[in-house]
Amino acid sequence: MTLGEIAGRTSATLTGDAGLAISGIASAANAKAAEIAFLDGDGKTPPTLSPHLKAVFANPAMKAFVPEGVAVLETPFPRHAHSVVASALFRPRHLTGYGAEPISSLAQIHPDAVVQPGAVIGPGAAIGEGAVIGPAAVIGAGVQIGCNTTIGANASIHCALVGDHVTVLAGARIGETGFGVLVGPSGAEDAPHFGRVIIQDHVTLGANSCVDRGVFEDTIIGERTKIDNLCQIAHNVILGRGVIVAAFGGISGSVRVGDGSMLGGRVGIADHVQVGERVSLAASAGLFRDVDSGETWGGTPAKPIRQWMREVAWLQKQANPKKSG
Template identity: 50%
Template structure:
């Protein structure tokens, strides 16, 4: 379930109310059933409502313990006994609307910049204009520079550093972490889907976890998870102007040069390195000790220990051979034209 430090639960809500909200249809006798939360199919329980849009997940649907599921008419027959089908043309959009109804992000709305409900250990140093929300915790020896904003429920460990104008929300930060100026940690990731009246945002109900010793460069952004967490492992170093999308899991001792972009749900092994302006598509698995050359565009999984470059990225020796061949072919063509 969404972390109560960051989200208020607004349930339980009757399925009849959710059906009215989303335009879904359900058996009349099921309208009084109540649910307390949304959940992905893998995390659903008897108090939750989930969704299915892809036939690849019908086998998982057959064993779900969820109380209810948003599903299209073509997949309604696959909903197991004991789970109530809410039939809609747009299951993911219905899920998004239900999430907004059941969960609300906690806000810092008081008049005081430093909430009296925040907990600061000894020797925390705050610059002018710092805002710290209710329930936030800051460890001993941490420095927070001018105009940084620490959202409700955020936990920051000891001997960490937060640069000026940085924004941290929906996040758990370890010890000795450095977050440089203007970095944004824990904002809403890029999740959208087509709804009955156009494109709508999908609520992002996860967190960001930065483990001990992580550095996040200036103007970099790390999005909170859509439901699971976005995680950056111990001692990983992230340069300026890097984008890390929701649900990404980065191992320990990785390095990422400026303008690297990691799409959602990528898993990166320990000790991997990314040159400047490298980009990865979503849902990839990058093995341990991988090196990705500057400017590479990675469109498929990379085995452990390999070095890839180019676009689309491929093993570096193969890419260099192809570049050399193209250079020779181009040169021969020009020489032939000149004669």
């Protein structure tokens, strides 16, 4: 697809080489040559740009940040225009990839794997030795399930590579489209997702928990990470090895959590936050800032645990003079 064709499809105004060929989509920070990116914002914060960037959608406010020599497609809806190109170049085979049979004849299922009644397995899926696919579970087209991995009843997995000795409990959702709202000419639209979910070996994912697929890159759950029931792991999150996430844990988009960190029940982490290794977050913490390795934080908004406890105790003492006097 040329930039000229892209400008036509998206009603964007092109400044640059109309003949430049585009074969992929990416974020502005990671774009390679032949990949188109987008810049959306209020023009106050300079974006991170890949040195290989050759073409970018931008709204009027962000246009000034585009370096010389990079083609610009100006539009009031850069993210929407980007998704139009993405959908033209790629066809996500999430739910439309199934055939007529519950267990596709185009799936590769190891003879020592067990597929329970009611399970659905799409074409191109591969199920490893000793794996168990639970009753009424759904394994999407092209999904890889490793050896000795167990998928619980009514769980569903799409757009994912799942390692060995993984346990996915009943009702868990892996690989659904993440939550991204973009503004198009008609109002709010869902941002299309093209990434996968990578679940490394020995991971456990609790009942009714969700791990969304990445937008352009992948969502990754590191080896021996253990996630409780009813947790939400958003798009592009990277959890390290041996991370513990207790029930109702909510990890927003693009968060990174280092090896061996422990999240108590109902901990929330805001998007793009970076958490180091061996960090502890107390139950109910709401974290909005980066935390260095080895620290323990609590409270909402979260802060170092001693500081939080000091504030809790001080407030209690001040507000209840008789009891604590």
